[in-house]
Amino acid sequence: MLNLISFQSSALGSLGQIALLGALAFTLAGLALAFVGGVRADARVVEAARRATWAVFALVTLGILVLLVALLKDDFTVRYVAEHSMRASPTWIKITSLWGALEGSILLWAWLLSGFAFILSLTLRRDALRPWALGTMFVSLLFFVGLCATIASPFTPVSGLLADGRGPNPALQNHWMMAVHPVLLYLGFVGLSVPFAYAVAALVTGRLSDHWVVVTRRWTLVAWVFLTAAIVAGGWWSYETLGWGGYWAWDPVENASFIPWLLTTAFLHSIQIQEKRGLMRSWNVWLIVLAYSSTVLGTFLNRSGIVQSVHAFAGGPVGPVFLGFLAFLLIVGIGLAAWRAPALRDEAEVPAPISREGAFLAGNWLFLVFAFMVLLGTLFPTFVEAVQGRRDASVGPAFYNAFAIPLGLGLMLLMGVGPLLPWRRADGQGLMRALVPLLASGVGAALIAFVFGIRATGVLLTIALAAYNIVGLGLLTARAARQSGGLGRTLQAQPRRYGAYTAHIGLVVLALGLAFSGAYRQDAQATLNLRAAAPITLLHEQLELTGLRQQDRGFGTSAIASVSIDGKPFEARLNTYVQAPGTLFPAPAVRYGALGDTYLVVTSIDPKGQWASIRLIESPLVSWIWWGTLIICLGAGLTLVSPARPVLRAAPAGLAPATD
């Protein structure tokens, strides 16, 4: 029997545990109320369910605050603090330790989920969907609150009191991104629970209100922005700390966050078909069910240890529980969709293949194949192990890149043509006329790049598609500005359209960054001696070791190599932490540039202080990935700005696509 609570051993632990158990009780009550309210269509019962979310939010907030206080006060009577924190850590590490290990991260997840449920309870309309959307949120809450109140509780009693805690995972205290990336990722994952709740409500009731499309799109977009930022922030973290000069390794857990992104991006495009044309209703519901399930799959992969990954730092009993929840979501989702799909059948006419809808659907097709490919590559070694009984397969970047590059280029092609096309059907000749300048600029850009010595096919195609996209968006914007009498006016009238254009431009910038840094990264290694007679030349740079020193930081030590590269000082570190004395954590020195980064990492340092082995990496346009992502997020944020209602109504007629 699980011993959940002991009043003698820890005051804070008991308080936290009581708060979580109380939240669990309110979650169960809320679930029952929502169900009864939905079946009987009783507004008073639904209101009670709605208010239950407030109690859950308040109690989980209390739980997480208790844990935070315990971490900051070094209260080692609380199990989580004893196992994952220590006195010597700086304050910011103590705060990030809150989500640095399994129990805390599930508590953070539950807290964000209860926060989203709270916001949802304030914004839900009084319609037939309301009890079922609330009920679905309670099901998700039941899973996460249930986990953190029982088998993954951070507050269960400790057997013996420790003088100091065991400290956080050293890999997670090496960089301040620990404060950013996990939280963004959870906001993205948890954010998808709301559209999922709306999707289930639509399936149960068999109806989609006007409100449904607007709200679902909005919540998904918010989650998508967080997810996008989180994935790239993770890549940047990897770039800054792992010392390999890369940002994406097709690691199983990276893939697990990328699959929901692909599905959500597909959804954000196909929901527009439903919004404008009333088509693809059941398809959209399917997509959002899949996207939410894939976030749970991602967490399962992360936490169960069935895949080998750089993130495999947390295991424990929750793996099977996540698998059970995933199976439950898929079975309920697919069952409901199969039962209710006829009620969501489209009645509008099918669009022509060459139309805005056609481009969106072709994009959906590529996004889904992409997601399937990533999922297959991630799980294939596990399948082989299940069949053969041993680990006998690996799937590396070679496999993923073989498909991801053509699929990505295909998506860029559609991304350029989509905004040009009108809804319903395009007139072929008009489309060709509109496409000519785009194609010409694409070919021209690729030729110029060729003259400048670029030979890699993937890079040439990326450049061509980048020019094609940018010229297309530029022409559309110029035409709209001319028609509405000024750039400012059309921007104001159509924030959503220009937000989407901005996001597309951000994606083009990002794609160029990926293409160049992937194809033209240079890498060299050398051992530098202190007081060497002459600097060493590496990748056309003059390298000189100017100093080696040791720094004691209380919670660990840093060996610092000062290197002058072409006269500019670089300080690369090798950190060790008291929790893992033998393990070295490199902290590279990176000089960011608009056209390329210079990246220095120390691989080993002479204990006697005479030499240091270094690795120098030069990659072009890496920073375009980070800037591109910022542009994407700003653009996506702009699409959330709503214009005045009459303008929205007038928009399709007034600002027609290029083919008219």
Place this chain on the structure above:
Amino acid sequence: MTGRMGIEVLAPSLLAGEGRGGGAVQQRTRPSRTLRLLPAALCLLLSFAHAAAPTTPPATLAPAQEQRAVAIQRNLRCPLCDTGESIAESRSDISIKMRSSVREQIVDGRSDSEIYTFFSQRYGNFVLLDPPKTGRNLLLWSAPLLALAGGGAVLWAFLRRKGTAAPASAAQDAEPYDSYLDQVRRDTGGGPG
């Protein structure tokens, strides 16, 4: 001839590199469940040991050969690391030895596939990060293509479902889609228009 002997000599030393005894070596030649249990710590510990003695690359390669070496090293997985790193990135001792083995085999004039076979025979298919397109891996490589074809067929069938859609009349175009109106129409049983 001498190069070939060098490889034969190197092979056991690769295996014995971190072996604590004959048993461990035996297990590593045929990766078994114990392989999984070998902790990453071991691999990192060895890299620390390596810090005392930086190794120098054994042979200078022509630029084209060097490119081949790097490409092969990126596609071989460090057999002892839990992180899924390639030997090109890994700092573990075994990766360093495998890297020099790759270079020596290239000097010897072995083809890429011979080099991959060399390593997969010793460490299992586990080390092949670029799964060869044979046997069961054909499932892996063909499934995305099948998904692409299948999805394309479904999409085409959907877009062609009712023949070519009739060009929308001007009157319909002027009326933007209104889901409330649509809902009312369906609830009242009346079709659009």
